[in-house]
Amino acid sequence: xxxxxxxxxxxxxxxxxxxxxxxxxxxxxxxxxxxxxxxxxxxxxxxxxxxxxxxxxxxxxxxxxxxxxxxxxxxxxxxxxxxxxxxxxxxxxxxxxxxxxxxxxxxxxxxxxxxxxxxxxxxxxxxxxxxxxxxxxxxxxxxxxxxxxxxxxxxxxxxxxxxxxxxxxxxxxxxxxxxxxxxxxxxxxxxxxxxxxxxxxxxxxxxxxxxx
Amino acid sequence: xxxxxxxxxxxxxxxxxxxxxxxxxxxxxxxxxxxxxxxxxxxxxxxxxxxxxxxxxxxxxxxxxxxxxxxxxxxxxxxxxxxxxxxxxxxxxxxxxxxxxxxxxxxxxxxxxxxxxxxxxxxxxxxxxxxxxxxxxxxxxxxxxxxxxxxxxxxxxxxxxxxxxxxxxxxxxxxxxxxxxxxxxxxxxxxxxxxxxxxxxxxxxxxxxxxx
Amino acid sequence: xxxxxxxxxxxxxxxxxxxxxxxxxxxxxxxxxxxxxxxxxxxxxxxxxxxxxxxxxxxxxxxxxxxxxxxxxxxxxxxxxxxxxxxxxxxxxxxxxxxxxxxxxxxxxxxxxxxxxxxxxxxxxxxxxxxxxxxxxxxxxxxxxxxxxxxxxxxxxxxxxxxxxxxxxxxxxxxxxxxxxxxxxxxxxxxxxxxxxxxxxxxxxxxxxxxx
Amino acid sequence: xxxxxxxxxxxxxxxxxxxxxxxxxxxxxxxxxxxxxxxxxxxxxxxxxxxxxxxxxxxxxxxxxxxxxxxxxxxxxxxxxxxxxxxxxxxxxxxxxxxxxxxxxxxxxxxxxxxxxxxxxxxxxxxxxxxxxxxxxxxxxxxxxxxxxxxxxxxxxxxxxxxxxxxxxxxxxxxxxxxxxxxxxxxxxxxxxxxxxxxxxxxxxxxxxxxx
Numbered sequence: 001x002x003x004x005x006x007x008x009x010x011x012x013x014x015x016x017x018x019x020x021x022x023x024x025x026x027x028x029x030x031x032x033x034x035x036x037x038x039x040x041x042x043x044x045x046x047x048x049x050x051x052x053x054x055x056x057x058x059x060x061x062x063x064x065x066x067x068x069x070x071x072x073x074x075x076x077x078x079x080x081x082x083x084x085x086x087x088x089x090x091x092x093x094x095x096x097x098x099x100x101x102x103x104x105x106x107x108x109x110x111x112x113x114x115x116x117x118x119x120x121x122x123x124x125x126x127x128x129x130x131x132x133x134x135x136x137x138x139x140x141x142x143x144x145x146x147x148x149x150x151x152x153x154x155x156x157x158x159x160x161x162x163x164x165x166x167x168x169x170x171x172x173x174x175x176x177x178x179x180x181x182x183x184x185x186x187x188x189x190x191x192x193x194x195x196x197x198x199x200x201x202x203x204x205x206x207x208x209x210x211x212x
Numbered sequence: 213x214x215x216x217x218x219x220x221x222x223x224x225x226x227x228x229x230x231x232x233x234x235x236x237x238x239x240x241x242x243x244x245x246x247x248x249x250x251x252x253x254x255x256x257x258x259x260x261x262x263x264x265x266x267x268x269x270x271x272x273x274x275x276x277x278x279x280x281x282x283x284x285x286x287x288x289x290x291x292x293x294x295x296x297x298x299x300x301x302x303x304x305x306x307x308x309x310x311x312x313x314x315x316x317x318x319x320x321x322x323x324x325x326x327x328x329x330x331x332x333x334x335x336x337x338x339x340x341x342x343x344x345x346x347x348x349x350x351x352x353x354x355x356x357x358x359x360x361x362x363x364x365x366x367x368x369x370x371x372x373x374x375x376x377x378x379x380x381x382x383x384x385x386x387x388x389x390x391x392x393x394x395x396x397x398x399x400x401x402x403x404x405x406x407x408x409x410x411x412x413x414x415x416x417x418x419x420x421x422x423x424x
Numbered sequence: 425x426x427x428x429x430x431x432x433x434x435x436x437x438x439x440x441x442x443x444x445x446x447x448x449x450x451x452x453x454x455x456x457x458x459x460x461x462x463x464x465x466x467x468x469x470x471x472x473x474x475x476x477x478x479x480x481x482x483x484x485x486x487x488x489x490x491x492x493x494x495x496x497x498x499x500x501x502x503x504x505x506x507x508x509x510x511x512x513x514x515x516x517x518x519x520x521x522x523x524x525x526x527x528x529x530x531x532x533x534x535x536x537x538x539x540x541x542x543x544x545x546x547x548x549x550x551x552x553x554x555x556x557x558x559x560x561x562x563x564x565x566x567x568x569x570x571x572x573x574x575x576x577x578x579x580x581x582x583x584x585x586x587x588x589x590x591x592x593x594x595x596x597x598x599x600x601x602x603x604x605x606x607x608x609x610x611x612x613x614x615x616x617x618x619x620x621x622x623x624x625x626x627x628x629x630x631x632x633x634x635x636x
Numbered sequence: 637x638x639x640x641x642x643x644x645x646x647x648x649x650x651x652x653x654x655x656x657x658x659x660x661x662x663x664x665x666x667x668x669x670x671x672x673x674x675x676x677x678x679x680x681x682x683x684x685x686x687x688x689x690x691x692x693x694x695x696x697x698x699x700x701x702x703x704x705x706x707x708x709x710x711x712x713x714x715x716x717x718x719x720x721x722x723x724x725x726x727x728x729x730x731x732x733x734x735x736x737x738x739x740x741x742x743x744x745x746x747x748x749x750x751x752x753x754x755x756x757x758x759x760x761x762x763x764x765x766x767x768x769x770x771x772x773x774x775x776x777x778x779x780x781x782x783x784x785x786x787x788x789x790x791x792x793x794x795x796x797x798x799x800x801x802x803x804x805x806x807x808x809x810x811x812x813x814x815x816x817x818x819x820x821x822x823x824x825x826x827x828x829x830x831x832x833x834x835x836x837x838x839x840x841x842x843x844x845x846x847x848x
Contacts, residue, residue, distance in 0.1 A: 002368040004376040005412050008289040017229060017653060018284065021236025024445070024657025028737045029244070032665070036744045047754045062734070069730040072654065073723070077644040087285070091410055094281040098274070101240045108248045118259045156638040164640035198727055200641050214580040216588040217624050220501040229441060230496065233448025236657070241456070299497070303622055306493040310486070313452045320460045330471045426792040428800040429836050432713040441653060442708065445660025453668070511709070515834055518705040522698070525664045532672045542683045 009090025016079055022097045023072045029104040030061040056111055063191060064107040070197045071100065071130050078138050078161065081154075084146040089137060096133045102126060110187070117179050120186055124176035131169045138162070168197065221302025228291055234309045235284050241316040242273040272323040275403060276316050282409050283312065283342050290350050290373065293366075296358040301349060308345045314338060322399070329391050332398055336388035343381045350374070380409065433514025440503055446521045447496045453528040454485040480535055487615060488531040494621045495524065495554050502562050502585065505578075508570040513561060520557045526550060534611070541603050544610055548600035555593045562586070592621065645726025652715055658733045659708045665740040666697040692747055699827060700743040706833045707736065707766050714774050714797065717790075720782040725773060732769045738762060746823070753815050756822055760812035767805045774798070804833065 034057045041047045075096065082089070106126040113119040138161055141147050148154060171193045179186035246269050253259045287308065294301075318338040325331040350373055353359050360366060383405045391398035458481045465471045499520065506513070530550040537543040562585055565571050572578060595617045603610035670693045677683045711732065718725075742762040749755040774797055777783050784790060807829045815822035 002372045004372045007369055009285050011288050011292050014288045017232040018236055020653040020657050021232050022239060024654055024661055025236055025240045027658060028661045031737045034741055036748045044752055044754050047749055047752050065734050073645050073726055076647050076650045080647050090285055098277050101243045105246055112248045113259055116256055116259050118256050157643055160638045160640045214584045216584045219581055221497050223500050223504050226500045229444040230448055233444050234451060237448055237452045302497055310489050313455045317458055324460045325471055328468055328471050330468050426796045428796045431793055433709050435712050435716050438712045441656040442660055445656050446663060449660055449664045514709055522701050525667045529670055536672045537683055540680055540683050542680050
């Protein structure tokens with residue numbers, strides 16, 4: 001007898017497509033908040049001030065987009081190597097997407113209550129859980145042999161993925177702890193970490209072709 | 213002469229892609245309801261209370277996400293085995309997606325009017341119809357031989373799918389009927405059933421590789 | 425020298441994916457309008473009335489979903505036979521998607537101003553243009569030999585597609601013209617036509633396997 | 637040792653799927669702004685005026701849709717030739733999508749403050765950055781040999797892509813500069829340029845089959 005749970009959720013392609021859909025929405029969720037204000041302006045300067053007042057929303061949007069991009073890339077990277085899937089990984093990915101869709105909220109919450117430790121804590125918790133689920137995702141797939149790790153290249157990639165998540169999460173934790181000194185230093189540090197992951201200032205950049 | 217209805221709607225890949233799109237939106241629909249409240253707070257405790265007041269919305273979102281995940285997995289599973297498609301299955305899937313997109317509403321309606329039998333009834337009806345359409349979807353595909361059921365493995369999978377839907381729907385019905393005793397017991401029971409389907413507490417978990 | 429317009433827009437797969445995205449949003453656009461009302465109710469009967477008041481929105485949603493489903497199936501069907509694509513077809517599809525995304529508006533407009541000829545006219549115009557673009561889409565693809573029409577089966581499918589669009593649009597036009605007698609008869613007729621296309625009451629239903 | 641940044645972000649298919657999702661949302665973002673007004677009207681003429689008042693929103697929507705269509709086609713075209721991908725291209729595409737999702741805002745901003753140079757400037761900046769990122773995207777892919785440029789056809793396509801972006805951006809810049817004479821002439825010119833790119837009035841239209 002085969003149990004439903006033993007055979008359901010094995011389709012990596014569908015998780016990829018669903019993820020792209022959820023990420024596409026989450027990526028654009030905060031842009032929905034930026035409405036064109038309907039005010040009467042009489043000069044270019046006044047209009048400029050209208051734009052400037054929207055700046056915090058643009059910043060929140062940019063921050064949320066960047067973080068989302070980092071995790072989208074991370075998940076896409078793992079999935080490109082995972083050949084088999086099962087219900088545990090399926091639900092790991094679904095809860096990962098749940099956390100992704102909450103990120104615009106926690107980012108906007110941080111933007112609104114920027115001087116409060118709780119806002120930084122919630123934002124950090126969101127990022128921590130995203131990283132944790134990604135780590136469990138990869139670890140589980142390795143254990144179950146859903147990835148062929150025979151070759152040296154794959155072993156090196158395995159190490160690179162784990163190292164990346166651990167280093168990133170350590171930096172995020174350090175950033176979050178800085179809020180006990182000053183909230184702005186804390187957020188500034190976290191944003192710098194994310195900017196680095198997006199723009200790769202301090203990373204080797206010689207791209208290597210992957211054999212497909 | 214070939215009639216349009218005999219040849220339209222045969223593309224499984226497109227139904228999969230459309231489903232991923234509709235599910236992605238439905239999954240994130242209730243998160244759109246969670247706005248960052250713009251209130252003046254003076255302490256961490258006050259901010260904490262702001263968050264706590266949002267708790268029912270987070271719970272509704274979590275419940276809706278979990279239910280959606282269960283049905284997404286169920287539909288994806290069926291489609292991964294169905295090789296042919298026709299207009300009847302096409303429209304079955306479209307109405308399935310209609311019900312999916314209504315789930316955030318019925319969940320929020322339940323959250324708002326939690327002590328009313330009608331709210332539980334509507335929520336249960338939504339889940340019942342989703343299960344019913346999935347059952348008809350599979351049954352029809354089997355009858356029309358759109359799935360090759362020669363092998364013993366496939367026969368076992370066929371049984372697993374049918375058993376799963378019938379057991380789940382029996383549990384949901386029992387849960388809904390509990391509302392005649394107490395609405396909270398009723399909802400609590402339904403949530404426990406869904407948590408079990410998401411986290412598989414009482415299920416065999418040895419994953420089996422599917423030959424692709 | 426190759427001009428950009430001679431080579432751009434040849435990717436059928438991308439148009440399919442973009443269409444699934446736009447349709448997924450358009451399909452769920454009217455559900456965004458259905459908010460759970462936050463009123464104090466004291467009995468099941470009162471709650472029932474709250475639901476009943478939402479009925480027109482549910483009907484609009486259902487009507488819009490059904491129409492969208494008809495055109496999604498129609499476009500998906502054509503694209504499954506079209507092997508090549510070019511910028512003209514690319515832009516035909518983009519404007520088709522523009523009209524798709526306007527359908528929730530014209531449906532809701534009809535729901536709001538149901539007794540006015542103008543509302544029926546706008547709704548009909550939307551459906552007419554959708555059908556027109558689909559017809560041009562298929563006709564152009566046939567002319568440019570982007571579909572192989574050598575086989576008898578393909579010729580029969582070609583006829584089926586053209587006949588379908590022409591018959592459907594004639595029925596829609598007749599329905600729209602009925603508004604000069606009575607708006608409700610007009611809308612009722614159009615809805616019956618769409619119900620028939622969704623549920624295929626009067627159509628041969630013996631599905632034929634397509635060779636893939 | 638392999639660094640994460642050397643191997644992440646290599647999946648072209650995923651960027652395509654994410655782009656289709658983000659474009660689908662961005663394409664329909666301004667349609668969300670067009671709500672059916674709930675006013676009491678007593679004649680067809682009054683209802684007609686209700687529609688006419690919505691005209692600016694429809695125009696903004698049309699303009700935004702057309703611009704989006706141009707850039708979607710441009711990006712899809714490049715990606716159909718790029719065989720390899722890396723983290724730099726991955727992030728180039730993510731920031732391209734960020735700019736795409738801002739286009740509905742800058743278009744609506746232009747619609748609201750049509751007589752101000754700042755509104756034209758912001759709108760033009762958005763289009764400039766989109767073109768710039770697309771140009772860098774292609775240029776980088778060529779340099780890194782992610783596209784095979786041996787054949788004469790590919791060299792001609794390379795030239796066609798570069799020429800197209802440079803000519804288009806020169807026209808947009810000229811249009812934007814016209815705002816120092818008159819804002820309406822400026823916007824009118826930009827719209828004409830975009831209409832030409834959508835409908836290809838002045839372009840050779842003999843489509844060439846691409847060998848796939």
